[in-house]
Amino acid sequence: MVTPDEDRVVLKIGTTSLVTDGRLEPEKVERLCAAVRLGIRAGLAPVVVTSGAIAIGRTRHAALGDANGAGQQVAAAIGQGLLYGALQETFASYGLETGQVLLTPYDLIEADRGERVRATFDEMRSLGVVPIVNENDALGVRNNDVLAALLSGFLRAGLLVLLTNVPGLYDRDPQLGGKATRIGKVAELTPQLEALAGGTVVAGGTGGMQMKLSACWIATYSGVRTVIADTADPAVLVAAREGADIGTAFAPRPVRGARPDAGRLWRAFRTPPRGAVTCAPAGLIAIEHRQALRRIQVTTARGQFHAGDVVDITGPDATLLARGSIRYPASAVEFGCEPGTALLVGSDYVRIRRDAP
C-alpha cells in the first residue's frame, strides 16, 4: 500500500512549450527551470515530464524531417540527448541537480518493473535530484500527457500539471471561431464534456486537447488533481498547487476502495475497445457497486472480442457505464457461459460515470 504524497507534483511540458522551429528556446527552458525552482522553494517535489526529442532530432538529421514510425523513433533517439543535455545544464544554472528517466507505460503497469521505477523516484527525491522524464521513444512513440498521468497516479502525486500553449479547456473549440469561454473548474469529467471540448488541437504537439483529456481521465481516476494551463507564468506550479484560478482544474474522482492501478487505467482509457456488452437491470446494479458482472446480468454482446480484450459496458440506452477486460470471448458470452459466470469482476473494469443508473 502506497501512501498519498501531496507534495509530489508531476509537471508535463509539451513540445510547443519548449521548442520553436526544431530548436530549444532558451527563454522557454528558463521559464520551466524557474517554475520548478519556485515549486521546490514552496516545499514541493516536482517530477518533470518533457517532450521535444522528436522535434529536435528531426531538425538535426535532414532525412528525418517528416519521418514516421521507425524514422520518428530515430529522430527521438537523436534528439533526446540534445534535449536532456540542454535541460540539465540550464537546471544546473538554477542550482538544481537533475536525472534523466526514460519510461514506457509498461514500466508502470508491470509489477516488477514498477517496483524498480518507484525505488528510483524515491531515491531521487531523497537526494534532491529532479527527475526529467520522457517516453523511451526509441522503443515506440506514444504520448507524454498520458505517460505523465500514469506516472502521477503511480507516484500517488498530489497534483498533475499539463502545460501547453492554450490557457486551458474551453466550452467549444476556439479555433472554430465565435466565442469560446475557458472552463475554470471541472468537478467531474464526463464523456459529454469531452465531446464538447475535446476537439481543440495544439499545433506541433502529438495529441491536442483530446489527448490531454485522456490524461485527465487517468489522473483524476487515480485520485490526482489535474490542471491544464499555459506555460506563460513561472509561478504556475505553486499557483496550481494553491488552487488559484489558472487554466482548467479537474477535481480528483472520489474512489471507494482501492484506486485503479496503471494497468486498469491504461486499458480503460487508452486501449481501443473490441466490443461491448449491454447490461440488464441487475447488471446496472452490479456495476454501480463495482461487483462482478455475470452472464445472466447481460442482455447482448457486440463485437468479435477475445478473452482479455477491452470491452465497453453499456446501459440499455447505449450509455457508457464502464470499460474493462472481459474474461471470456464473444462466442462464449453469446452461447456457452453458465448464467452465473463472472464475465468481469470489480477489479477488471473502471466505471466511467459516477452515478450509474
Ligand SMILES: N[C@@H](CCC(=O)OP(=O)(O)O)C(=O)O
Ligand atoms: N516523447 C516525444 C513527444 C511525445 C508527445 O507527447 O509530445 P507532445 O504532444 O508535444 O507532449 C518527444 O520527446 O518528442
